[in-house]
Amino acid sequence: MRIEIENLHVAYAGRTVVSGAGLIAADGEITGLVGPNGSGKSTLLRTVYRHLKPVAGRVLLAGTDLRRLSPVEAARHVAALPQERGGDFELTVREVVAMGRTPYKRAFAGEDAADRDVVARALADVGMEGHTGRRFTELSGGERQRVLLARAFAQEPDVLVLDEPTNHLDIRHQVELLALLRAGRRTTLVSLHDLNAAASVCDRLHVLHDGHVVASGPPREVLRPALLAEVFGVRATVVDHPLTGDPLIAFDHRAPADGAGIPLSAPGDVLGAGPGRSLR
C-alpha cells in the first residue's frame, strides 16, 4: 500500500520542526529518510505511525487519511519500530513479539496456530528464536531492537515504519536486516543515518534539512558530494560498489594538504536559498 505525505507541518509546543514536507512511499518500495540530527526524520515518522498529530497536512494510506482509521484498523496496516526502544515490558521476548498479533484478536481471545506460526517466523527473521523465554528488560540494546522489529513483523502490516532500525545492531545483524527488508517487498518508510546502508537498500531517498525535504530521488541522484557537503557538512567521494554497483560513499575527515579546511559548496549551490555551511 502506498503512503502519501502531503504538505505536512508538525510542531512541538508551538515550535515547527517539520515544514511542508511532502513525499510518496510507493507500494512495495523502500523509501528512505536521511538528514542530519534534528532535521525532523523521527518527527515525520511519528506522524505516520500516529504518535503525533500534524498541525497541518495529511498522511494518506492508499488514498485514505490515516487519521480516519480506528487505532485497530491503523495497526493492521502500519507497524512501527519507534526510536524510543525502552518499554518496561515485564514480559518475555516471545510475549513482546506476540503483542504484534493484538490488532487481529478479539478481546481476551487466545493465540491460535496461525498466530504461533507468525510469531515464530518473526522471531526467526531477527535471529531471536533462541531467546524466547528471556525477559525483555534484561536484553541488550541491539537484542531489544531485534525483538521490537519482530513485533512489527508479527503485526503483518502493509506498511513498515522504521526509525533507525540499524542503530545498536552489530554489522552482521545490520546486513541481515537490510537483506530482510529487501526481501520483504513491503512498503517501507525508514530513517537511516548510515548513508551507505541507505544507498544500498532504498529505492528512493528523501533528504530532510531543518524540517524541509530538500532533495528526493534514487540514491545515486541524491547522494552527490555537493549535497553531502551542503546538508551534512562533510567531504565525501562517491564511487561504485565493486560488487553491487550501488553508490558507495567514502568520507574524508582529513583537511586538504593546503590546510584550507574542508571545502564545502557555497551557500545555496545545491539547495538554492538553503543554509550553506563551512567547517573552516
Ligand SMILES: Nc1ncnc2c1ncn2[C@@H]1O[C@H](COP(=O)(O)OP(=O)(O)OP(=O)(O)O)[C@@H](O)[C@H]1O
Ligand atoms: N518530544 C519533543 N519535544 C520537543 N521537541 C522535540 C521533541 N522531539 C524532537 N524535538 C525537536 O524536533 C526537532 C526534530 O527532531 P527529530 O527527532 O524529529 O529529528 P531527527 O532528524 O530524527 O534527529 P536524529 O537524527 O538526531 O534522531 C529537533 O530540534 C528536536 O530537538
